[in-house]
Amino acid sequence: MNDEPILERRRILRLSGTGLVAALAGCAGSGGGGSDAGGSTGTSGGSTETATGSTGTSGGSTATTAESDGSGGSEFGGWLSDVDNYDGVVDRTAEESVTVQVGTEANGGNYGFSPPAVRVSAGTEVVWEWTGKGSVHNVVERDEAWSSGLTDEAGHTYAESFDSAGTVKYLCVPHESLGMKGVVVVE
Secondary structure, eight states: OOOHHHHHHHHHHHHHHHHHHHHHHTTTTTTSOOOOGGGOOBOTTSOBOOTTSOOOOGGGOOOOSHHHHSTTTTTTTTTTTTOTTOOSOEEOTTOSEEEEEEEEEETTEEEEEESSEEEEOTTEEEEEEEOSOSSOBOOEETTSSSBOOOBOOTTOEEEEEEOSOEEEEEEOGGGGGGTOEEEEEEO
């Protein structure tokens, strides 16, 4: 599946920001099924606009943020809602090994994983590779089932293989409060 058109549409809508929200504000609740509860602007089909200024569209078929598109906010329980370089799950299901960069530009410095959310097939090895930027980082499964050590060494790697379907949430302990978090979706 090619996500480029969807991601491009997200960027365009995100850049449109307040102007697009204002244009859609008059449509709130139209078509029966929109919601204006909690200060959010709804569109027909029940999608909601979030505080970031992005919007959903009729029927909920296209949305522009993790919170409104179901992939970061609701699907992951809000885990990626404060990760500023997250714009959808990157599909890598055809690959036997996937690399996630540690210490990429995000969250006000080099405090990100790239990509922050990746979809892999069961049996795939995920390799986290340090960029050497943003001070020391680690990669720790949210419930501490596994953990790398703290390091700032460029080129350092840590790997885990995922054999069972599910969602794995992880973080960098020193920079979690900045939004340095990620997700591996295993199919």
